[in-house]
Amino acid sequence: MGQGLSLSGVDFAYDAAPILSGIDLEIPSGQFVSLLGASGSGKSTLLRLIAGLQRTSRGHLLWNGEAIDGPSLERGVVFQDYALFPWLSVVDNVAVAVGKARPKSGKAERREEAVARLKQVGLESAVGKYPFELSGGMRQRGAIARALALGSPLLLLDEPFGALDPVNRARLQDLLLAVWESATPKKTIVFVTHDVDEALYLGDRVVILGSTPGRVIADLPVDFPRHRERRALLESRPFHELRERVAETLAEDTLRQLVAA
């Protein structure tokens, strides 16, 4: 078995209603994959299956050749809904992850590592603050710091910037890219979004899920060189062409559903 994430024939049904059908996907280690699809296409469900938070109805999920049968520190997750524990300060939230990644570390060591992670995401000013004292963007930085502190080689992000304003969203996209590009070895990332520009700007590859039930309808490489410059890329012709292609794929799927209905 190769290194990375492997999904074969994955089905998932909820109360007999099919949500995902026949998902086959190979994601090599270190790749940044954007998982794109309309609302209800099962993107988040697929991410939860990869995280081990839910079980498949059929099919196999493997991470580095081993079956995924539950949550593991190998797979960090950042959710959309700012899920830091509200009763812990930001640094303590991150320190919990440090403690899990390095169980033999002392309290002071954990805190030091947690502060370093918070600095990495530009949150050094909020070390002792509690989640309710932070804006949405700051909370999501904290969630990313916590996922990084866990040291998981596979990072799963479920529309992490979906609730942010455009300016903060752009800032956090750049932060995520900077963190990912600077790491050695690179983490494998599966990034769920319904925003075409975000998917193309961030990913090495865009996997598009169609709806009812969710299935892979396109798997497109995003060959733009790394250390991407936002303005230049978003205004470039290749970017526009690829965006048109993705938008057409999504529109065709929507049309197919309407005709079927």
Next chain:
Amino acid sequence: MTPSTQAAALRELPATAPPGDAPAAANAPRAAAPSRLLRLLEGASVFAALLAAWFVASVYLPLGDNPLIPAPPLVARALVDSLPELWAGTLSSLTILVPGFALAVVAGIVAGLAVGTSRHLENAFLPFARVAAPVPPTVYIPYAIAILPTFKLSAIFVVFIGAFWPVFQNAVAGAHALEQRYRDNAAILGLTGFEYRLRVVFPAALPHIFSGMAVGLAFSFILLTVAELFGANAGLGRFVQYYADFADYPRMVAGILYTGLVTWLAMTGLDRLRRRVLFWHK
């Protein structure tokens, strides 16, 4: 994000942190604070009205001759005269209430969180809890006095029973109400077993637990005074019963008012503790 909003984001990307990334507290709109004096006056109005009605009833109405309704000045004098005795009674009552309530809180939280997070324990214990919890704890008093070696132990037991069920039931409800996102995060972070219950379920359930503690504390005072009516030789309930037996109604009413004050102080203290512990619960 549409292309146009993305482009707008590009253009507007500032050099310093944008307003949207500022702490929530700084952006929160300030609610108009109601006047403290007005709130105080509103809170005092019912007390003042009741006091006036009591004064009029005891002095000016025909039932003013009734010794069962002593005039407020008489009660005030009896209260002042009885303060040493009431203080001693308070200490005596606290030696029953504090251990009974504290044990109930600890046992209620531990049992409630265990039952609320384990399907097997829930299946085993909830049917029993549904039968046992509604039984009025006062019915245990005569039996507890008969079966336990001292009155104090009997009273502590009854207070324990009365406070245990509200804390237990609310701890179970708090564990059940744990949001899925916190369950998911705990799973992702590898928090399981005792660590999961201690670091995730317990703090998340605290708002429910404090509600149960408030109900349990009110029950505790009721049960404490009722138990003291049965066979105590000291305590707040005993004070009221003793002077009622001698038809000394000014002292009896003073005892009732004093007990109300002690109860209010205890409830206020618990509420302060709740606010302090749950500062994060907005």
